[in-house]
Amino acid sequence: MKINHFRDIWTVTKFTMRDLISRKSFRISTIIILILIVLGFNLPNIINQVTGGDFTDTVLISDPQNVFEDSLGALNDADLGYKFEIVPQTFDEIKTKIDNGDINSAITVDKVDNQINFTYIVDNIATATSNAPQTLIDTLSALYTNVQIHKLGLTDKQLATLTPTFNTEFKQTDDQNIGGNLMVTMLMSVLLFFAIYFCAYQVSASITVEKTSKIMETLVTSTSPRTIILGKTIGIGIVGLLQVLLFAITAIVSAKLFLAPEILDALFDLSNFTPYLAVAALVYFILGYFAYALLYALTGSTVSKPEDIQSANMPVAIITMIGFYLAYFTLTDPTSSLNVFAALLPISSPFCMPLRIMMGLASGWEVALSIAILLVFCYIIAKIAIKIYSSAILNYGSRMTLKDMLRTYKEKE
Secondary structure (H helix, E strand, C coil), X not given: CHHHHHHHHHHHHHHHHHHHHHCHHHHHHHHHHHXXXXXXXXXXXXXXXXXXXXXXXXXXXXXXXXXXCCCHHHHHHCCCCEEEEECCCCHHHHHHHHHCCCCCEEEEEEEECCEEEEEEECCCCCCCCCCCCHHHHHXXXXXXXXXXXXCCCCCHHHHHHHCCCCCCXXXXXXXXXXXXXXXXXXXXXXXXXXXXXXXXXXXXXHHHHHHHCCHHHHHHHXXXXXXXXXXXXXXXXXXXXXXXXXXXXXXXXXXXXXCCHHHHHHHCCCCCXXXXXXXXXXXXXXHHHHHHHHHHHHHHHCCCCHXXXXXXXXXXXXXXXXXXXXXXXXXXXXXXXXXXXHHHCCCCHHHHHHHXXXXXXXXXXXXXXHHHHHHHXXXXXXXXXXXXXXXXXXXXXXCCCHHHHHHHHHHHC
């Protein structure tokens, strides 16, 4: 009996997978996302080709009075994020260069008595900042000070006391050390959310479409509602997981091919991504998907028209968003009690606990307790969803209300 039951579930699973993959909308959307991923990682190279390889703003500095005594050339060695053109120019000449696109802005230097005036020239103050970048002004001020200090004839030791090297280090009072790359952590949270949300949403859409096309009547006469809901949930989950893996592999390959090594090292430090984290992320994806997919299966079975899906799914969508944002925003203080709560709460733990593991904050008992709570949550949701689903699945009338669902569940009990 159990073997036949599992065989029936696998039959529905295969049917669901074939049906989803055969849809033109699914194929087109997958191809579009893959193209966007490749283009996104290749964007710097595309811009490089269009702009001729120059991303750096060019700033002209005009010092006709030689206030800086030929020391402005050092600005190009200061790594300020600008390319400097040091040449005396009149306002009309600067205007021509800006209009022609040769430079982005200019600074003219003028000294009256003991006051040095900087004039920042841009194309239009309505579309550009009306103040010169503070970092640049501070650098010019420091450069002028150094020029004047060197004119005093001080010894190297005396100069060293005027320009000491400052070093900053951080210490924390919290006993827990937080590891991991913040960018990778945020990306992982967003990836898990979209993967779980969109895969789970497909369950609701699939059920509603099949009810509209009367396919569900054929399924119900050949197998049980429990088999249908579990088979469809598993089938869409497998396709969704494979789709996410395809996107992830495409993103990794594109990043390796198109991004500079220093950018990869700075933004995508995967030193904390261990096999343990990979397994945990997969477990939470599966359990999180099942929890939300069963909720969406419940809402999908209560409507008989595809145009009602959005309104029927709104309560589940709100719960999903609450779970995601609770996990996402508590990352600003990952050692807080609220973050621990988010890692245990079943609606947010799929988005939160893998990140705590990545940051080295999750103990073994926390992970075990979180998974146990999520399993119990999935079981309860499955029990409720299957009972209401079995009564609502052939409802072709008006959409079932919450009161109708509660009455149906009590009758099933």
